[in-house]
Amino acid sequence: MEKCGIYLGCNIPFRAPDIEQSFTKVFPPLGIDLVTLEGATCCPAWGTAPSFDIDTWLAVSGRNINIAEQKDVDIMTGCNSCFGVMAEAKHMVEYNPARRKKLKESLSKIDRTFKGTSDVFHISHVLHNKIGLDTIKKNLKYTLKEFKIAVQPGCHILWPSEVMDIKEDNPFFPTMLKDLCQVLDADVPHYSALNGCCGMGAMRSTDQDKSFNLVKTKLFSMKEEINPDMIVTTCSSCYLQLDGAQKILRERGEIDFEIPVFYYTQLLALCMGFDAANVAAISETPRDHIIQKIQSEARLIKEVENEVA
Amino acid sequence: MAALNLSTMSQEEVIQAVVDHGGEGITRCIQCNACASVCPVAKAGFPLFGRLLFRKLQTGHYEEIIEDPSSWACQACNRCTEICPRDARPFEIVFAFRRMQAEELAISTSAFTPLMNLHATGHAVYADSAKELRQSVGLPELPETSVADEKAQQEIQTLLENGPMGELGIF
Numbered sequence: 481m482e483k484c485g486i487y488l489g490c491n492i493p494f495r496a497p498d499i500e501q502s503f504t505k506v507f508p509p510l511g512i513d514l515v516t517l518e519g520a521t522c523c524p525a526w527g528t529a530p531s532f533d534i535d536t537w538l539a540v541s542g543r544n545i546n547i548a549e550q551k552d553v554d555i556m557t558g559c560n561s562c563f564g565v566m567a568e569a570k571h572m573v574e575y576n577p578a579r580r581k582k583l584k585e586s587l588s589k590i591d592r593t594f595k596g597t598s599d600v601f602h603i604s605h606v607l608h609n610k611i612g613l614d615t616i617k618k619n620l621k622y623t624l625k626e627f628k629i630a631v632q633p634g635c636h637i638l639w640p641s642e643v644m645d646i647k648e649d650n651p652f653f654p655t656m657l658k659d660l661c662q663v664l665d666a667d668v669p670h671y672s673a674l675n676g677c678c679g680m681g682a683m684r685s686t687d688q689d690k691s692f693n694l695v696k697t698k699l700f701s702m703k704e705e706i707n708p709d710m711i712v713t714t715c716s717s718c719y720l721q722l723d724g725a726q727k728i729l730r731e732r733g734e735i736d737f738e739i740p741v742f743y744y745t746q747l748l749a750l751c752m753g754f755d756a757a758n759v760a761a762i763s764e765t766p767r768d769h770i771i772q773k774i775q776s777e778a779r780l781i782k783e784v785e786n787e788v789a
Numbered sequence: 790m791a792a793l794n795l796s797t798m799s800q801e802e803v804i805q806a807v808v809d810h811g812g813e814g815i816t817r818c819i820q821c822n823a824c825a826s827v828c829p830v831a832k833a834g835f836p837l838f839g840r841l842l843f844r845k846l847q848t849g850h851y852e853e854i855i856e857d858p859s860s861w862a863c864q865a866c867n868r869c870t871e872i873c874p875r876d877a878r879p880f881e882i883v884f885a886f887r888r889m890q891a892e893e894l895a896i897s898t899s900a901f902t903p904l905m906n907l908h909a910t911g912h913a914v915y916a917d918s919a920k921e922l923r924q925s926v927g928l929p930e931l932p933e934t935s936v937a938d939e940k941a942q943q944e945i946q947t948l949l950e951n952g953p954m955g956e957l958g959i960f
Contacts (some may be wrong), residue, residue: 488932490912490913490914490915491914492921493923493932493934494912494914494915494919494922494923495914495919495922497919497922497923497926497928498926500923500928500932501926501927516933517934518933518934518938518941519933519934519935519940519944520911520934520935520941521907521911521912521934521935521941521945522901522907522911522912522913522914523905523908525903525913525914526864526865526915527861527897527899527900527903527913528903528904529901529907529949529954530865530884530956531861531884531887531888531891531900532888532891532953532957533888533952533953534888535947535952536948536952536953536954539952540945540948540949541946543945543948549876561865564865564867586948586951589860589947589948589951590943590944590947590948592944600844611849613830619873635829635864635866635867635868636865636866636867639866639867639868639870640867640870640871640873640880641871642870643942644844651871676829676832677829677832677864677866679829679833681864682861682862682863682864682865683829683830683833683862683863683864685897685899685900686835686861686862686897686899687829687833687835687858687862690833690835690862691833691862692834693833693834694829694832694833697832698943714954744880757926757927758927758928761925761926762922762925762926778816
């Protein structure tokens with residue numbers, strides 16, 4: 481079994497721990513042994529060190545990467561921001577000897593170093609390119625046949641493509657998440673706002689109304705053009721925004737519909753037969769009705785040995 | 790971190806400050822505004838982005854924009870980096886401007902809580918309510934990250950305090 485360091489970040493362990501549970505459930509049966517990165521910190525988030533001083537950013541990211549280096553594993557993360565912050569940090573020190581020297585000086589103050597031996601991946605890279613669609617297919621218990629999904633890959637997994645080891649052919653027309661949903665037998669039509677930003681993160685904390693302009697554009701595009709049964713994302717920030725903002729927008733009377741939202745590995749865990757009470761239990765927009773439909777007799781492909789829901 | 794002397798900065802000094810803060814592409818921007826065509830900050834309706842921001846900086850009109858919060862809405866999505874025909878790396882210029890604003894403490898108030906959290910726990914996002922949430926889905930109260938690791942917290946504090954951020958007096 482291949483080993484991979486699981487980097488949690490902040491939003492997943494503290495705001496959406498059912499996503500963390502979905503990682504612990506789906507990866508071992510798919511052949512990835514998750515290695516805990518003890519003592520890992522925030523990546524650091526864009527609004528913190530990267531907004532103040534590049535070398536402090538690189539030091540904090542470099543420390544996280546060094547924790548994986550010490551265990552001789554690569555890093556994978558389910559948070560697009562964490563992925564972007566750390567992939568860019570690694571890229572910067574690889575191409576800038578002065579920054580790399582400064583990084584090593586900073587880390588020496590805490591008895592650490594930076595070797596550059598651990599790569600940074602997003603979980604969708606690992607699922608799509610390392611585990612592969614065939615292996616996912618073999619582990620499914622329930623089919624999503626005739627369900628329609630609107631996919632939301634999120635920004636930092638797409639751009640800038642130069643910092644990524646695994647990347648889309650055209651980041652403005654991403655296909656990885658579409659492939660990952662199609663292998664569950666779902667229908668994944670294109671919608672015009674596919675590559676648009678959800679408005680989460682720095683923008684939402686700077687001006688919530690403007691942030692909601694973006695999420696509304698996205699939701700209306702999904703609803704009017706493809707009317708999906710669910711939204712599926714591989715970004716934890718997009719998850720929180722698309723799920724949480726819908727509730728606020730409904731209360732304000734700005735939208736009159738609700739579309740359940742899943743992080744991809746939550747949906748995959750459900751399709752593999754894991755218990756929703758662990759892997760898909762926390763949301764603002766109701767999704768229990770669709771979870772019941774997914775894990776129903778009528779959708780059973782075959783019995784697998786995962787926990788029965 | 791030495792404060793910038795706003796009122797007396799020449800055009801050349803503003804450009805040099807942008808370069809020194811990580812925005813060396815400022816000298817390559819030719820005002821084509823391709824960056825704005827894909828920018829979420831522009832799409833969401835913030836006033837200062839793309840070529841307007843870069844022109845203000847190129848021409849040394851820094852003092853009049855220092856309080857503008859638009860840069861703090863930048864998602865760091867890097868669509869602009871991907872498409873800029875001059876490889877000016879617009880995201881890096883926006884963040885260089887942010888860092889210049891931060892030196893003047895022209896910071897979005899929303900930035901403080903994550904900073905304090907990062908310094909105290911190693912996590913920008915943290916709330917005690919997470920413990921109950923985690924247990925409800927069958928996880929231990931806390932993950933094995935810095936949040937439950939005093940040595941890790943000391944390490945992150947050393948890294949934050951020994952750089953220019955330590956001189957701002959916010960920790």
